[in-house]
Amino acid sequence: MELVFEIEGGDFTSAGNASSKIKKVLKQLNIDSKTIKRIVIAVYEAEVNIVAHAKKGILKASIGSHFIEVKLTDKGPGIEDVEKAMEAGFSTASKQVREMGFGAGMGLPNIKKNVDELDIISEMGKGTLVKFKNYF
Amino acid sequence: MKVSDLVEKFNLIVFSGNNGLENEISGGYVSDLLSDVMGNAGEGEVWITLQTHQNVMAVASLKDLAAVILVKGFEPETETLNKSNEEGIPILGTRWGTFETVGKLYNFLQED
Ligand SMILES: Nc1ncnc2c1ncn2[C@@H]1O[C@H](COP(=O)(O)OP(=O)(O)O)[C@@H](O)[C@H]1O
Numbered sequence: 001m002e003l004v005f006e007i008e009g010g011d012f013t014s015a016g017n018a019s020s021k022i023k024k025v026l027k028q029l030n031i032d033s034k035t036i037k038r039i040v041i042a043v044y045e046a047e048v049n050i051v052a053h054a055k056k057g058i059l060k061a062s063i064g065s066h067f068i069e070v071k072l073t074d075k076g077p078g079i080e081d082v083e084k085a086m087e088a089g090f091s092t093a094s095k096q097v098r099e100m101g102f103g104a105g106m107g108l109p110n111i112k113k114n115v116d117e118l119d120i121i122s123e124m125g126k127g128t129l130v131k132f133k134n135y136f
Numbered sequence: 137m138k139v140s141d142l143v144e145k146f147n148l149i150v151f152s153g154n155n156g157l158e159n160e161i162s163g164g165y166v167s168d169l170l171s172d173v174m175g176n177a178g179e180g181e182v183w184i185t186l187q188t189h190q191n192v193m194a195v196a197s198l199k200d201l202a203a204v205i206l207v208k209g210f211e212p213e214t215e216t217l218n219k220s221n222e223e224g225i226p227i228l229g230t231r232w233g234t235f236e237t238v239g240k241l242y243n244f245l246q247e248d
Pocket residue numbers: 045049050052053054074076077078079085086090091092093102103104105106107108109128
């Protein structure tokens with residue numbers, strides 16, 4: 001099964017739509033709730049990162065019988081130093097975004113903690129690919 | 137313990153999500169950082185915060201929280217109310233600050 005979502009940079013009103021839909025689908029498939037919780041955290045954070053940091057993006061989730069693979073590709077500024085961005089507390093979020101309670105620099109660490117495989121490929125001035133996989 | 141028990145005991149304002157007043161409470165979580173709640177809150181917990189925008193409800197729903205409590209007289213935005221009603225996750229309110237709110241709730245939940 002493949003699910004596709006478009007994500008608009010700056011549009012905080014729709015942040016969480018993809019993760020909410022994916023959560024519903026996984027529940028219908030009777031995936032165990034611990035696994036669903038981990039996936040939902042990762043998808044939400046990756047979704048919010050496009051909203052907060054990039055211009056626009058596409059999320060594709062492929063669900064097999066024993067795994068889910070999620071790929072997010074965005075057009076945006078890219079990440080200068082992925083290793084540094086992965087550090088807890090590192091954030092380039094604007095003051096406005098921080099005031100909303102985003103931008104604590106916990107997103108990528110949250111993703112890392114909750115997925116089985118993670119790849120981030122980024123090109124400055126072009127965009128970012130975040131890809132992760134969880135097994136059931 | 138149910139959300140309605142908290143409302144009654146502490147005379148909390150019910151802004152929305154009346155259809156979730158019978159939600160069972162497993163504990164509480166306090167944070168104004170959405171990623172912190174996303175990463176660390178547990179199912180069935182009440183979330184005490186001063187954030188009022190609609191992303192609060194997105195997080196509350198993704199985490200299957202029992203209710204959200206806004207402290208210091210903060211009120212939810214309209215979209216936040218609507219989402220709370222749709223999801224059946226009540227938004228409650230109090231004049232107390234976070235420290236006082238959490239102290240009282242903590243003791244009450246321990247008695248349960
Ligand atoms: N899709 C993205 N495009 C550009 N930069 C990103 C993207 N995702 C993450 N980043 C960069 O990595 C940093 C850390 O991300 P994260 O851990 O989610 O924290 P936060 O989003 O709270 O800033 C961000 O502040 C930003 O600089």
